[in-house]
Amino acid sequence: MNIKHFYDDALAQGSFAIESEGTVALVDPSRDIKPYIDFAKQHNAEIVAVFETHPHADFISSHLEIQKKFGAVIYVNEKVGVSYDYTHIGHGDEVKIGKVTFRALFTPGHSPDHNSYLLLDENGNQKAVFTGDSLFVGDVGRPDLREGAGNIQVSRKELAGMMFDTVNDVFADLSDETIVYPAHGPGSLCGKNMSSELSSTIAVEKTNNWAFQIKDKEKFVDAFLEGQSFIPKYFPNSVEVNRKGATALEEAVKNADKKDGFEIPDGSIIIDTRTKEEFKKGHLKGAINIQNKEADKFETWLGSIVGPEEFFYLVSENQKELEFAIYRAAKIGYEANLVAGIINPKGEIVTDPFLNLDDFKNNPDAYTIIDIRNISELEDGKFFESAKNIPLPELRERASEIDTQKPVVVHCAGGYRSAAGFSIVKSILPNAKVYDLSDSVNDFK
Template identity: 85%
Template structure:
């Protein structure tokens, strides 16, 4: 039996392949299927099953494409209310994958329709549990994403209570040496205290995960609900896309409209995916800079700034960069509301002044300082006492709250988000003097 862990750093998302006797099962596959196809070929095996833990909010799954291409059976809890052909797996139900057995565990709390999947070897020994968004390394999946999305909508307080039962009645009963494979790691917005470790054991989680330590249910619920991060705009939409099943990734990316040297209509949402240094030297008026490099969180911030019902354009440096941006947008289902990707767009070009750093250091009170970090980050400490906190996902809606009587300085924690925040403020308040503190924020921590 072979288990392969695939990890998408940009989305902090893990998926898995299980191979036994020439048969492969996938757990929570990401939208790009090529890595799973390669794994099956490597083992001279056939993909026969996909196990979905729940309808994911933060990425688009490829379960429907895999079913159509390979005839794989999709296993999911019927409570999800899906639109595709599937086999229901309720608590205790089992499926054979070669000599291995996959056993469903009903584990609500992150969502009301959540399954985890326990992997048993040929002798019935517990080898691993694929916990989806229920149990993470050091944390459990947030309970506030299903109050307005999905087939079943439940209050966060009720889901928090379900999670307590899941932790103490289901996961606590598993063998201590069972490996824990969650769907996310540190950096994901599906939890708040995830470890940088990508796997664990039940014994380690019992000893170190806060959720196992609180034995009183009311105290657990209070601790669980406190301090959750913002919910990106795209999350509810992804739940619905995953319930229906997404179109084939390669065709969706290939069919996206691409243009060169055209003028983008005024009033359009323009996402400029170039490096911030390039962006500041010249960009279309009103463009929003979300940098799209390998290590950047382009998908998360695209889906946090632009709503799933909004049409937008993407500008890139060249055709390869444009293809990469469209591919990454498709990972969260955002290729469907892309008007066009554009290289070398025509129109009014503006440049951005560099932050007057020396003057700002001497006279910080002469500036309006906007801190675009998340509320939870600001609660851990402000860099400037006078700063007004407007989190980046709220900035397009709240930019008019900014005092423009003084020059405006925008900052985040390290410089990546401030490039987007600065460009949003400039686009909405074109007559204001706006500066991006960028990575110079490190000098003020």
């Protein structure tokens, strides 16, 4: 038996391939299937099954593409209400793959239709549990994403109660040595207190995970509901895309409209994916700067700023970077929202002034300061006492609240998000003087 853990840093998302006797099963595969194909070839094996824990909100799964390409069986709980061919697997049901066995555990709490999958070795011993978004390392999956999405919609309070039962009646009964493999790690918006470790054991979680420590259900629910982060705009849409099944990623990127030297119509949403330095040297009027370097969380912020009912253009430096941006947009299902990807766009080009940092340091009261961090980040305190907090995902809707009688300075926690925030304020309030504090925010911490 071979277990391979694949991890997407940008989405903080984990998926798994399990090989036994020349057959491979996948758990919660991401939209890019190439790593799983390479794994199967490496072991001279065939992909025969996909186990979906639930309809994911934060990324698009490749389960349907894998089924069409390899004839793999998709196993999922019937409560999900899917639109593709599948085999229902409920609590206690087992599927043998090679010499290993997958046993479904019904583990609602993050969602009302959630399965985890217990992996048993050829002797029936508990080897690992693939917990999806139910049990994380140091946390459990947030309960507030399914109030308005999915086949079954349940209140966050009901789901929080379900999670208490899942933790105490399902996970607590597993063997201490069982390895815990969750679908997410630190940085994911599907939880709030995740450890930096990407895997654990049941014994470690019983000792260290807060969810195992609170034995009173009411107190558990209260603690669970408190302090959850914002919900990106794209999350409910991804649930629906995953319930239906998505087209092949390669096909989505290939079929996206790509243009060279095109003039984008006035009033369009333009997402400029270049670095903030290149963006400020010259960009289309009204463009929003969401940077797309390898380590950037481009997907999360694209799906937090642009809603699933909106259409947009992507602008990139060259063809290679444009295809990379389309690829990343497709990881959250946003290729359907893309009108076209553009290099060398025509139209009015504007440049951005740089903040006089000395003047700002000496006269902060002469500026309107906008803090675009999330509300949960403010618990650590403000960098500027006079700053007004408008979280980045709300900025397009709330920019009119900004006092433009003084020059406006936008800041975040480290400099990446402020490039997007600054460009949003500029696009909505074109007559205001707007500056990006950028990385210099670190001088004020």
